[in-house]
Amino acid sequence: MPYIKIEVTREGVTREQKQDLIKGVTDLITRVLNKDPQLTHVVIQEIELDDWGYAGEQVSVLREKGITAEKK
Amino acid sequence: MPYIKIEVTREGVTREQKQDLIKGVTDLITRVLNKDPQLTHVVIQEIELDDWGYAGEQVSVLREKGITAEKK
Amino acid sequence: MPYIKIEVTREGVTREQKQDLIKGVTDLITRVLNKDPQLTHVVIQEIELDDWGYAGEQVSVLREKGITAEKK
Amino acid sequence: MPYIKIEVTREGVTREQKQDLIKGVTDLITRVLNKDPQLTHVVIQEIELDDWGYAGEQVSVLREKGITAEKK
Amino acid sequence: MPYIKIEVTREGVTREQKQDLIKGVTDLITRVLNKDPQLTHVVIQEIELDDWGYAGEQVSVLREKGITAEKK
Amino acid sequence: MPYIKIEVTREGVTREQKQDLIKGVTDLITRVLNKDPQLTHVVIQEIELDDWGYAGEQVSVLREKGITAEKK
Numbered sequence: 001m002p003y004i005k006i007e008v009t010r011e012g013v014t015r016e017q018k019q020d021l022i023k024g025v026t027d028l029i030t031r032v033l034n035k036d037p038q039l040t041h042v043v044i045q046e047i048e049l050d051d052w053g054y055a056g057e058q059v060s061v062l063r064e065k066g067i068t069a070e071k072k
Numbered sequence: 073m074p075y076i077k078i079e080v081t082r083e084g085v086t087r088e089q090k091q092d093l094i095k096g097v098t099d100l101i102t103r104v105l106n107k108d109p110q111l112t113h114v115v116i117q118e119i120e121l122d123d124w125g126y127a128g129e130q131v132s133v134l135r136e137k138g139i140t141a142e143k144k
Numbered sequence: 145m146p147y148i149k150i151e152v153t154r155e156g157v158t159r160e161q162k163q164d165l166i167k168g169v170t171d172l173i174t175r176v177l178n179k180d181p182q183l184t185h186v187v188i189q190e191i192e193l194d195d196w197g198y199a200g201e202q203v204s205v206l207r208e209k210g211i212t213a214e215k216k
Numbered sequence: 217m218p219y220i221k222i223e224v225t226r227e228g229v230t231r232e233q234k235q236d237l238i239k240g241v242t243d244l245i246t247r248v249l250n251k252d253p254q255l256t257h258v259v260i261q262e263i264e265l266d267d268w269g270y271a272g273e274q275v276s277v278l279r280e281k282g283i284t285a286e287k288k
Numbered sequence: 289m290p291y292i293k294i295e296v297t298r299e300g301v302t303r304e305q306k307q308d309l310i311k312g313v314t315d316l317i318t319r320v321l322n323k324d325p326q327l328t329h330v331v332i333q334e335i336e337l338d339d340w341g342y343a344g345e346q347v348s349v350l351r352e353k354g355i356t357a358e359k360k
Numbered sequence: 361m362p363y364i365k366i367e368v369t370r371e372g373v374t375r376e377q378k379q380d381l382i383k384g385v386t387d388l389i390t391r392v393l394n395k396d397p398q399l400t401h402v403v404i405q406e407i408e409l410d411d412w413g414y415a416g417e418q419v420s421v422l423r424e425k426g427i428t429a430e431k432k
Contacts, residue, residue, distance in 0.1 A: 001340055001347060001357050003147055003185060007259060007291045008321065015122050019133070020320045022125030028312040032305050033296065036359045039342070041147060041185065042125035043079060050231050052289055053238030053258035054327070059289060061235070069289050071324045073196055073203060073213050075151045075363055075401060080177065087266050089176050091277070094269030096172040104164045105152065108215045111198070113363060113401065114269035115223060124145055126183070131145060141145050143180045151403060159338050163349070166341030186341035187295060194375050197382030197402035205379070217412055217419060217429050219291055219329060219367045224393065233392050240388040248380045249368065252431045255414070257291060257329065268361055270399070275361060285361050287396045303410050307421070310413030330413035331367060 002029050002040045009059055009069070010046035018044055074101050074112045081131055081141070082118035090116055146173050146184045153203055153213070154190035162188055218245050218256045225275055225285070226262035234260055290317050290328045297347055297357070298334035306332055362389050362400045369419055369429070370406035378404055 004025050022042045029035050049060035059069075076097050094114045101107050121132035131141075148169050166186045173179050193204035203213075220241050238258045245251050265276035275285075292313050310330045317323050337348035347357075364385050382402045389395050409420035419429075 001185060001297050001342055003187070003295045005293045006317075008317075008323075009289050013321065015130075015132075017320050018122050019125075019130050021316065022130055023128050024316040024320065025313060026125060026128035028309065028316065029294075029296075030359055032308045032312065033301065034359050035296075035357050037127040039357050040127065041145060043119055043147070044123040044125075045119075046123070047259055047261075050234050051260040051262070053235075053242060053260075054289055055253040055256065056239050056242035058231075058235050058238055060231075069323050069327050071318055071322050073153050073198055073401060075403070077149045078173075079147045080173075080179075081145050085177065087274075087276075090266050091269075091274050092176045093172065094274055095272050096176065097169060098269065098272035100165065100168040100172065101150075101152075102215055104161050104168065105157065106215050107152075107213050109271040111213050112271065113361060115263055115363070116267040116269075117263075118267070126145055141180050141183050143174055143178050159346075159348075162338050163341075163346050166346055167344050170341065170344035181343040184343065187335055188339040188341075189335075190339070191403055191405075194378050195404040195406070197379075197386065197404075199397040199400065200383050200386035202375075202379050202382055204375075217329060217369050217414055219331070221365045222389075223363045224389075224395075225361050229393065236392045237388065240392065241385060244381065244384040244388065245366075245368075246431055248377050248384065249373065250431050251368075251429050255429050257289060259291070270361055285395050285399050287390055287394050303418075303420075306410050307413075307418050310418055311416050314413060314416035325415040328415065331407055332411040332413075333407075334411070 002033070002035055004029070004040070004042045006042065006044045007047055008044070009052050010048055013046060074105070074107055076101070076112070076114045078114065078116045079119055080116070081124050082120055085116075085118060146177070146179055148173070148184070148186045150186065150188045151191055152188070153196050154192055157188075157190060218249070218251055220245070220256070220258045222258065222260045223263055224260070225268050226264055229262060290321070290323055292317070292328070292330045294330065294332045295335055296332070297340050298336055301334060362393070362395055364389070364400070364402045366402065366404045367407055368404070369412050370408055373404075373406060
């Protein structure tokens with residue numbers, strides 16, 4: 001009976017990326033824990049840049065300064 | 073001091089249904105646990121169909137295939 | 145596809161009370177939203193009294209002062 | 217590795233107030249727990265007045281009755 | 289800045305399985321969203337069988353009846 | 361009607377530190393948003409080191425390697 005919540009900043013996540021996340025997490029849970037996918041729910045929640053804080057600063061401010069969350 | 077979060081897919085839940093959920097959950101908590109309703113908070117969060125995954129698929133895709141979550 | 149999280153202070157909630165909460169919430173969701181119970185998950189999380197704060201005070205401290213959360 | 221979620225009713229919280237909350241919570245965590253701010257994430261979630269229930273009533277209804285959540 | 293919460297029933301999940309979940313989810317987020325793993329936090333929460341309800345019944349009761357969540 | 365959840369790793373947080381967090385967050389919310397403290401609930405959730413993942417690794421493994429979350 002797994003439930004997974006994914007919180008990410010709202011920065012242009014596409015419908016296809018969301019489907020990849022849902023499929024990927026469900027497959028992972030099935031493979032690692034042998035859980036029935038019919039019992040696995042995944043919820044994605046996009047958070048506005050003003051509403052996420054990191055190291056004491058709003059992500060919207062960090063982005064204005066040119067600081068991204070991208071993998072280098 | 074109960075706090076209850078209800079997550080449902082965003083599919084036309086009306087203001088009256090939300091009030092019924094809030095009233096119903098609060099009454100249930102009061103009846104079963106004898107808690108003061110003044111200390112009970114209920115939060116409803118509607119989730120877009122692209123953002124909820126079930127059995128590895130987006131609910132928006134399931135709905136396009138005609139699969140609903142309705143009680144049979 | 146509802147998911148419901150119930151957070152309450154850990155103060156002797158019995159197995160039967162938990163079953164009543166689970167049954168009651170699921171029935172409520174089914175009745176108000178016409179959702180398939182097979183798609184409804186309820187999670188109860190008990191919180192230690194030191195870990196819940198209300199009005200700026202730990203509930204453990206409030207209880208020591210004789211302040212309860214019971215319905216009057 | 218702290219993660220903090222702040223849920224408030226959506227009633228005109230400004231960008232500056234959000235920044236104050238993010239900064240204030242991060243500073244508090246750093247001061248009390250000596251945590252690296254680079255590992256502290258804060259997420260603010262605003263909840264519509266129809267979606268928050270208190271004492272069994274929607275906050276939107278409470279507001280229509282003139283009942284606020286303001287500090288007296 | 290992703291944050292992922294995984295809730296599963298407490299049924300003998302090993303340390304190695306938890307590591308596989310953490311590694312797998314972080315890799316997935318990195319691959320699909322191109323996020324810096326240094327900004328990705330994953331939290332696993334195990335839920336007692338009395339505290340998870342499915343279709344209106346406690347999972348502990350379902351297990352006593354021989355109903356599992358295993359993939360067929 | 362604010363509700364705040366604080367998730368931290370379980371690494372010897374004392375009762376006094378928890379009280380400081382509860383008091384500090386409640387005061388912050390009252391000061392920034394002018395909310396009645398009687399409507400503010402704070403929940404602290406401590407997470408085992410095996411259950412928190414950062415950058416794809418369990419925090420318990422990071423700690424064994426001598427990597428802490430302390431402010432430098």
